[in-house]
Amino acid sequence: MPLLAIDKLEVRYGPIYGTHEVSLTLEPGETVALVGSNGAGKSSTLKAIMGIAPVAKGAITLEGKSLLGLRPSDIVRQGIGYSPEGRRVFPYLSVRDNLEVGGFVTDKATVGARMEQVFGYFPRLRERATQRAGSLSGGEQQMLAIGRALMSRPRIFLLDEPSLGLAPVIVERIGEIIAEIQKTEQLAVILAEQNAVWALSIARRAAILELGRVVAEGSAETLRADPQVQRAYLGIA
Numbered sequence: 001m002p003l004l005a006i007d008k009l010e011v012r013y014g015p016i017y018g019t020h021e022v023s024l025t026l027e028p029g030e031t032v033a034l035v036g037s038n039g040a041g042k043s044s045t046l047k048a049i050m051g052i053a054p055v056a057k058g059a060i061t062l063e064g065k066s067l068l069g070l071r072p073s074d075i076v077r078q079g080i081g082y083s084p085e086g087r088r089v090f091p092y093l094s095v096r097d098n099l100e101v102g103g104f105v106t107d108k109a110t111v112g113a114r115m116e117q118v119f120g121y122f123p124r125l126r127e128r129a130t131q132r133a134g135s136l137s138g139g140e141q142q143m144l145a146i147g148r149a150l151m152s153r154p155r156i157f158l159l160d161e162p163s164l165g166l167a168p169v170i171v172e173r174i175g176e177i178i179a180e181i182q183k184t185e186q187l188a189v190i191l192a193e194q195n196a197v198w199a200l201s202i203a204r205r206a207a208i209l210e211l212g213r214v215v216a217e218g219s220a221e222t223l224r225a226d227p228q229v230q231r232a233y234l235g236i237a
């Protein structure tokens with residue numbers, strides 16, 4: 001049984017389809033990339049897992065048990081962390097307070113220790129612990145969004161478009177940190193990305209979404225070698 005399984009997921013916002021039919025599995029400790037262009041349904045898929053997008057059909061199970069209908073906070077308690085598209089840090093709160101919010105499911109006694117671990121991954125955040133999150137750079141805000149999600153000690157980490165709007169060198173750095181965290185914590189990751197080159201360099205497997213459907217999937221290596229994927233997503237003619 002996979003750790004997380006999405007089966008024929010249909011997300012619908014009234015008459016508008018977020019996804020038509022998305023199926024995806026995630027094994028413990030692996031990274032799967034969800035690649036696709038604007039409106040392909042990447043965010044809708046992650047939001048459906050978190051209980052914040054309307055699921056019309058299909059199933060989402062964690063170790064065989066349905067997540068549908070659970071509150072987002074309970075989904076976090078089940079061990080799923082989420083870093084939303086656009087970071088969504090709380091701009092008027094300090095870095096430390098943003099992290100504390102992320103630790104809402106953790107008991108008070110261990111929040112501090114966990115924050116120390118997160119600062120270990122992101123020394124930049126420690127240096128800016130008392131600074132308002134809104135005054136951080138884009139890359140730092142992305143690090144904070146990741147750190148905030150890690151505060152609940154997830155087993156599964158859903159990461160929506162972390163590369164968006166960041167300089168290539170920062171994107172590389174974030175990729176290294178994700179790999180480090182994953183190795184240290186045996187984290188399973190779903191990485192939703194328009195930046196297919198980068199996502200396929202990080203992930204073991206990937207699914208390619210077009211108009212709410214999975215149109216290709218396989219190992220990152222196989223997809224990188226696929227001429228159609230190269231033309232459409234990797235900028236290789």
Ligand SMILES: Nc1ncnc2c1ncn2[C@@H]1O[C@H](COP(=O)(O)OP(=O)(O)OP(=O)(O)O)[C@@H](O)[C@H]1O
Binds near residue numbers: 013016041042044
């Ligand atoms: N809250 C909403 N209400 C209505 N339609 C929505 C809503 N959120 C998303 N959609 C629609 O669902 C479809 C899939 O959008 P989604 O945000 O999941 O795509 P995406 O792959 O994340 O795109 P992007 O790369 O631009 O973030 C799009 O047609 C979008 O317009």
Ligand SMILES: [Mg+2]
Binds near residue numbers: 042160161
């Ligand atoms: Mg999106």
